[in-house]
Structure formats: structure tokens, C-alpha cells
Amino acid sequence: MENKHKRMRIGEGKISGALSIFLGALSLGGILCFKFPEQLTTPEFREVYTPEIVENLMLGGIIATFLFALVSLLLANNKKYAVVGVVLGALAVLLGGMTVEGRAVEKMNWSLGLDWLILDLLVMVLIFVPIELVFPKNKLQSKFHPEWRTDLVYFGISHLAIQLFGVLTKKPAVAFFGWMNLDGVHTWVNELPFVIELLIALVVTDLFQYAAHRIFHSHYFLWRFHSIHHSTENMDWLAGSRTHFIDIFFTRSMSYMPLYVLGFSTLTFNVYIVFIAIHAVFIHANTRINFGFLKYIITTPQYHHWHHCQEPEHYGNNFAVVFPFIDKIFGTYYLPGNEWPKGTGLVDASFPKGFMKQFIFPFVKNPFKNDLLPEERSDR
Numbered sequence: 001m002e003n004k005h006k007r008m009r010i011g012e013g014k015i016s017g018a019l020s021i022f023l024g025a026l027s028l029g030g031i032l033c034f035k036f037p038e039q040l041t042t043p044e045f046r047e048v049y050t051p052e053i054v055e056n057l058m059l060g061g062i063i064a065t066f067l068f069a070l071v072s073l074l075l076a077n078n079k080k081y082a083v084v085g086v087v088l089g090a091l092a093v094l095l096g097g098m099t100v101e102g103r104a105v106e107k108m109n110w111s112l113g114l115d116w117l118i119l120d121l122l123v124m125v126l127i128f129v130p131i132e133l134v135f136p137k138n139k140l141q142s143k144f145h146p147e148w149r150t151d152l153v154y155f156g157i158s159h160l161a162i163q164l165f166g167v168l169t170k171k172p173a174v175a176f177f178g179w180m181n182l183d184g185v186h187t188w189v190n191e192l193p194f195v196i197e198l199l200i201a202l203v204v205t206d207l208f209q210y211a212a213h214r215i216f217h218s219h220y221f222l223w224r225f226h227s228i229h230h231s232t233e234n235m236d237w238l239a240g241s242r243t244h245f246i247d248i249f250f251t252r253s254m255s256y257m258p259l260y261v262l263g264f265s266t267l268t269f270n271v272y273i274v275f276i277a278i279h280a281v282f283i284h285a286n287t288r289i290n291f292g293f294l295k296y297i298i299t300t301p302q303y304h305h306w307h308h309c310q311e312p313e314h315y316g317n318n319f320a321v322v323f324p325f326i327d328k329i330f331g332t333y334y335l336p337g338n339e340w341p342k343g344t345g346l347v348d349a350s351f352p353k354g355f356m357k358q359f360i361f362p363f364v365k366n367p368f369k370n371d372l373l374p375e376e377r378s379d380r
């Protein structure tokens with residue numbers, strides 16, 4: 001039987017076709033951001049865009065879309081990739097993609113983060129796709145495995161809703177600590193050298209994150225939600241995005257609390273956000289790169305893949321997202337030399353396919369085949 005999801009090979013015209021569609025879609029999204037900046041761009045980001053950078057990105061994106069479409073047209077038997085790429089590129093041109101010009105933007109209460117989605121997708125693909133292609137862990141796994149579209153929808157929605165998530169996850173911190181006068185603590189933290197401040201932010205949030213993560217594993221009702229994140233059998237840079245809204249909300253709210261209470265500077269906060277965004281993608285990546293002794297200091301793909309392992313005897317380990325020493329302290333550390341888990345995913349559960357179905361499912365049904373008692377579920 002032919003494997004529909006085997007890796008693409010150079011010379012088939014498929015890679016160029018996929019690149020053409022990818023860049024065409026990003027260019028089209030980019031021009032939509034220009035047409036509707038109030039509704040589609042992030043207010044904090046607007047301040048850092050310069051017209052030259054954006055103009056060149058748009059122009060480069062559209063030209064590359066057409067060039068890759070041409071290569072695909074020449075090489076591929078199936079011309080549909082090239083046609084889709086050309087259509088997307090043409091739409092971007094028709095909407096004015098070659099001659100973008102900034103304009104004054106009115107302030108709105110709510111907006112979607114389409115600009116954040118486009119930029120992060122572009123940067124993550126530029127960093128991680130080459131790494132996964134050159135140093136893959138699972139050599140046979142294609143980028144276009146059976147569930148890549150579902151994972152992409154998770155990635156898209158969490159980025160579009162950046163503002164909503166930001167506001168919602170800050171609420172519990174404000175509710176619990178907003179009434180306290182914490183100016184003294186804030187002054188002390190802000191007087192620390194930047195590196196120390198950043199390190200404290202990373203360690204403290206990882207401790208809170210660790211606690212939230214363990215709660216999601218040990219409470220049988222919450223495990224229904226978090227197990228969606230564990231349902232991925234094809235670990236790659238995009239797979240970490242598969243996280244239920246309830247999971248994101250509670251885990252981020254918990255991690256947010258120390259940041260709010262200790263009052264870190266805007267610079268520390270922004271560096272923290274960028275680091276966590278890249279690192280969370282990194283630990284799910286399909287790459288065998290293991291970083292020598294560094295793997296004992298900071299979590300790596302091998303470390304987090306063990307957290308996703310299929311072997312029941314190794315469940316309940318490696319909850320820390322950034323620092324393995326936190327698992328060491330709490331006795332949940334597992335890193336056997338250079339060994340990797342045989343597989344990832346859930347052997348005893350089944351989720352429906354697709355974002356919306358997975359969103360509703362844990363509220364109404366138990367994804368696990370055997371109805372274990374709550375206390376038996378807690379060994380995860």
C-alpha cells in the first residue's frame with residue numbers, strides 16, 4: 001500500500017509547490033493586515049514595524065511565491081500546488097501587495113493577532129524545518145503527517161487570540177494579588193541586573209508551571225483536557241501547539257502569577273515571552289540534536305519526548321518545561337543516557353479528529369477506553 005504521508009523528495013516539485021503555497025498564504029495574510037490594521041494587527045507590535053522592513057518582506061514574499069510556483073510547474077506531474085501558489089500570489093498582488101503603504105491606525109478595543117501569526121509562523125518555519133530536515137529523530141516522519149492540519153489550526157487560533165489570552169490569563173493574578181501594595185517588591189526586582197532578573201523569572205514561572213502541569217496529570221477530569229496535548233503521535237515543531245483552551249488558560253494563569261506579583265520589567269517580560277515561545281516549539285521538535293551536557297541544565301527534545309512517551313512504566317516524569325533540576329527536586333526526573341522513547345501518544349485513549357471536536361469532547365466525554373477510577377488515573 002502506498003504511504004500517503006511519506007517524506008517529500010527533492011526533484012518532485014512538491015517541496016517548491018508547498019513553499020509557494022506557504023509564502024503565498026503569508027503574503028495574502030500580510031496584505032490583509034495592511035487593509036485592516038485595526039482589526040487584524042497587535043497594537044504592541046504596530047509600534048515596532050518600520051515601513052521599509054514590511055515593504056521588503058511583502059515584495060520578497062510575493063516574488064518568492066511566483067518563483068517557487070514556476071519551479072513546481074516545471075518539475076511536478078501534479079500541477080495543483082503551483083496553481084494554488086499562483087492564485088494566492090495573484091490575490092496578494094491584486095490587493096496591492098507590491099505597493100503597500102502604511103497609514104494612521106485608529107485604536108480599537110479588540111483585535112486579532114494575524115501579524116503575530118504570520119511572523120511567528122515564518123520565523124518558526126525558518127528555524128525548525130531545516131533542523132528537522134537535516135537532523136531528524138524520526139527519519140520517516142513527513143511534515144504533512146495525518147494530523148498536521150489540526151496542529152496548524154491550534155497554532156493559528158492561539159496566535160490570532162493572543163490579545164484575548166493575554167487579558168484572560170492575567171485576570172486571576174490581578175484578582176488574587178491586585179489589592180496588595182507590592183511596590184517595594186517591584187523596586188527590589190527592578191534594581192537587579194537584567195540577567196539575574198530574567199533567570200529568576202524563568203525559574204519561578206517554571207516552578208508554577210510545574211505545579212499546574214502535575215495537577216493536570218493527576219486529576220482525572222483535568223487529565224481529559226491535558227491528554228489532548230499528549231495525543232500527538234507525530235512529534236514535531238508544530239505538535240506542541242495542540243493544547244486545549246482550558247489547559248492553556250490554567251497553566252498560563254498560574255505561570256503569570258509570579259510575574260505579576262514580582263513586577264518584572266517590560267524588557268524581562270518580553271525576553272521571557274520570546275524565549276518561552278521558541279523553547280516550547282523546540283522541545284517538541286522532531287530532531288535528534290541533544291546539546292551535550294547542556295541537556296542536564298535546560299530541557300531538550302529528548303527530555304520532553306520522554307514526557308510524551310507511550311510506555312506506561314515511564315509515565316509521570318519530566319513535567320518541567322525549562323529546567324530539569326525542578327523534576328530532580330520532586331523526584332520526577334527521567335533521562336536515560338541517549339535513549340529515546342519508542343513512541344509517543346496515548347495508547348488507551350481516542351480523540352475525535354479536528355480542532356472543534358477536540359475542543360468540545362473532554363467537556364462531555366471521557367476519551368479513555370477503560371473507565372478507570374479517579375485515583376487510578378493519577379499515576380500519569
Ligand SMILES: [Zn+2]
Nearest residue numbers: 213217226307
Ligand atoms: Zn503533560
Ligand SMILES: [Zn+2]
Nearest residue numbers: 229240284304
Ligand atoms: Zn508537550
